[in-house]
Amino acid sequence: xxxxxxxxxxxxxxxxxxxxxxxxxxxxxxxxxxxxxxxxxxxxxxxxxxxxxxxxxxxxxxxxxxxxxxxxxxxxxxxxxxxxxxxxxxxxxxxxxxxxxxxxxxxxxxxxxxxxxxxxxxxxxxxxxxxxxxxxxxxxxxxxxxxxxxxxxxxxxxxxxxxxxxxxxxxxxxxxxxxxxxxxxxxxxxxxxxxxxxxxxxxxxxxxxxxxxxxxxxxxxxxxxxxxxxxxxxxxxxxxxxxxxxxxxxxxxxxxxxxxxxxxxxxxxxxxxxxxxxxxxxxxxxxxxxxxxxxxxxxxxxxxxxxxxxxxxxxxxxxxxxxxxxxxxxxxxxxxxxxxxxxxxxxxxxxxxxxxxxxxxxxxxxxxxxxxxxxxxxxx
Amino acid sequence: xxxxxxxxxxxxxxxxxxxxxxxxxxxxxxxxxxxxxxxxxxxxxxxxxxxxxxxxxxxxxxxxxxxxxxxxxxxxxxxxxxxxxxxxxxxxxxxxxxxxxxxxxxxxxxxxxxxxxxxxxxxxxxxxxxxxxxxxxxxxxxxxxxxxxxxxxxxxxxxxxxxxxxxxxxxxxxxxxxxxxxxxxxxxxxxxxxxxxxxxxxxxxxxxxxxxxxxxxxxxxxxxxxxxxxxxxxxxxxxxxxxxxx
Numbered sequence: 001x002x003x004x005x006x007x008x009x010x011x012x013x014x015x016x017x018x019x020x021x022x023x024x025x026x027x028x029x030x031x032x033x034x035x036x037x038x039x040x041x042x043x044x045x046x047x048x049x050x051x052x053x054x055x056x057x058x059x060x061x062x063x064x065x066x067x068x069x070x071x072x073x074x075x076x077x078x079x080x081x082x083x084x085x086x087x088x089x090x091x092x093x094x095x096x097x098x099x100x101x102x103x104x105x106x107x108x109x110x111x112x113x114x115x116x117x118x119x120x121x122x123x124x125x126x127x128x129x130x131x132x133x134x135x136x137x138x139x140x141x142x143x144x145x146x147x148x149x150x151x152x153x154x155x156x157x158x159x160x161x162x163x164x165x166x167x168x169x170x171x172x173x174x175x176x177x178x179x180x181x182x183x184x185x186x187x188x189x190x191x192x193x194x195x196x197x198x199x200x201x202x203x204x205x206x207x208x209x210x211x212x213x214x215x216x217x218x219x220x221x222x223x224x225x226x227x228x229x230x231x232x233x234x235x236x237x238x239x240x241x242x243x244x245x246x247x248x249x250x251x252x253x254x255x256x257x258x259x260x261x262x263x264x265x266x267x268x269x270x271x272x273x274x275x276x277x278x279x280x281x282x283x284x285x286x287x288x289x290x291x292x293x294x295x296x297x298x299x300x301x302x303x304x305x306x307x308x309x310x311x312x313x314x315x316x317x318x319x320x321x322x323x324x325x326x327x328x329x330x331x332x333x334x335x336x337x338x339x340x341x342x343x344x345x346x347x348x349x350x351x352x353x354x355x356x357x358x359x360x361x362x363x364x365x366x367x368x369x370x371x372x373x374x375x376x377x378x379x380x
Numbered sequence: 381x382x383x384x385x386x387x388x389x390x391x392x393x394x395x396x397x398x399x400x401x402x403x404x405x406x407x408x409x410x411x412x413x414x415x416x417x418x419x420x421x422x423x424x425x426x427x428x429x430x431x432x433x434x435x436x437x438x439x440x441x442x443x444x445x446x447x448x449x450x451x452x453x454x455x456x457x458x459x460x461x462x463x464x465x466x467x468x469x470x471x472x473x474x475x476x477x478x479x480x481x482x483x484x485x486x487x488x489x490x491x492x493x494x495x496x497x498x499x500x501x502x503x504x505x506x507x508x509x510x511x512x513x514x515x516x517x518x519x520x521x522x523x524x525x526x527x528x529x530x531x532x533x534x535x536x537x538x539x540x541x542x543x544x545x546x547x548x549x550x551x552x553x554x555x556x557x558x559x560x561x562x563x564x565x566x567x568x569x570x571x572x573x574x575x576x577x578x579x580x581x582x583x584x585x586x587x588x589x590x591x592x593x594x595x596x597x598x599x600x601x602x603x604x605x606x607x608x609x610x611x612x613x614x615x616x617x618x619x620x621x622x623x624x625x626x
Binding site (some may be wrong): 292 | 445446447462466467470471473474475477481483485487488489490494499501507525527546563
């Protein structure tokens with residue numbers, strides 16, 4: 001590192017310029033980090049789900065229901081291990097802005113089908129016996145300061161009226177990325193309060209299968225089973241339903257990539273311009289370095305090293321801030337339940353910062369490398 | 381002994397034969413140096429004078445391996461440099477040439493010590509050895525108490541002394557000084573030339589210097605005049621040798 005002093009001395013030559021350039025990288029990588037965290041909400045969740053889990057929904061649309069009786073018929077199909085179901089509730093807790101996902105669930109098989117959500121046995125037993133019981137994710141419990149035994153009133157929207165629940169349990173995800181914002185209560189409680197013609201319906205039937213390699217075959221088997229029924233089904237893997245959900249929200253990936261692309265292209269122009277100025281203003285110094293014996297390759301690497309140090313420091317700062325930001329949890333109050341910046345995204349961000357750093361330093365570095373000592377000294 | 385016409389000396393430290401340098405400017409060919417011969421022995425102090433555009437700096441650049449001749453040869457301490465690749469020339473400069481420029485060209489964000497240390501970073505010397513070499517060079521130029529100063533904290537004369545320290549720190553074969561006093565007042569110029577003379581007389585350095593200043597040139601052992609690309613006149617400053625010699 002005997003040349004480290006030279007690199008850092010050059011970087012600190014103009015402190016305001018240094019801070020602004022590092023700031024540009026930091027802002028861009030902070031934005032990248034936040035966008036990556038948003039993207040992962042839609043992409044990483046299904047990835048983390050066990051791949052031997054399928055979901056059956058109404059073929060017409062995700063908002064159409066299925067008869068609960070389908071559960072029993074699916075349970076009897078070969079290769080199916082456990083089956084449960086859920087219904088979307090969409091109630092309001094105190095104010096519309098306090099959004100969190102609420103599901104009326106089947107109690108018996110829920111924990112077997114969704115093993116990534118951990119509820120202490122004692123709490124689950126209480127919940128199973130309490131018709132008005134509820135289980136809530138740790139994030140939502142923390143958000144509203146709920147404790148076990150609290151009475152939680154929710155105003156129904158799809159199912160009008162005032163609904164009251166007893167908080168019997170709090171679940172935690174096995175992975176930090178697992179959604180810890182959901183609110184579950186017993187499907188029986190919902191069902192018994194509905195009008196007769198609304199009863200016995202679910203939004204989705206979730207199941208685990210014996211062998212994950214059988215998912216396609218079993219999916220077709222299930223859909224064939226209900227092909228001539230009033231409610232035809234479509235069976236997806238967890239991943240596919242996640243992708244389908246994202247598609248309904250628009251092409252999030254394209255949107256995020258577009259924003260990220262524009263940000264990084266702008267960053268490339270800004271830092272490239274800065275590095276070009278930084279090299280041009282010390283033309284004579286570069287000439288002196290070459291005159292006293294520094295090679296063209298050394299000069300090229302010196303300029304590139306300065307650019308890369310800027311990228312790593314600025315990019316690292318931006319990603320660290322993004323990580324801190326995501327550690328505070330979902331900033332939208334429920335739309336981004338597992339808002340999280342993964343190590344993979346951090347490494348990707350650093351790699352992108354390095355590429356931008358190298359690209360922005362390359363032209364000035366080549367200029368410095370090709371600079372003829374005689375010409376440079378003549379300019380002074 | 382410095383000779384500009386005798387082509388038979390083979391023991392010189394610097395041996396230039398038939399040196400030509402041409403430039404293309406637009407469609408015009410400019411002949412800067414034409415068939416120049418020169419021999420310089422070890423420990424000599426040579427001044428080059430001449431009007432602007434006469435080729436003084438071009439000659440210095442060629443001797444220092446910063447530029448390549450259009451024709452002719454340049455031998456330094458047995459190395460023929462006129463046909464070296466750019467990479468080889470760079471390595472050769474690091475070992476053999478110390479440069480002193482008119483505008484000092486110190487790196488402003490490095491201290492005097494760090495500026496002088498720059499050529500040594502390319503060597504295999506340890507940090508301790510580098511420090512010892514830098515301290516010796518700074519002592520030689522009388523600035524051992526200014527090592528941690530930045531160039532902006534030094535006077536013009538002091539800056540030029542640091543440049544000289546940087547030029548001699550790696551103990552090069554010879555020094556090339558391009559108008560080393562051109563940016564200094566008379567008193568500071570005298571001090572710098574005293575120092576250069578001291579390097580020649582006490583430490584046996586070989587110095588080739590370009591200057592416009594006749595007072596400074598008179599302090600050299602020999603003054604050579606360049607005009608229209610040729611060494612047309614040799615002013616005797618010290619020893620005169622026969623056969624067209626100076």
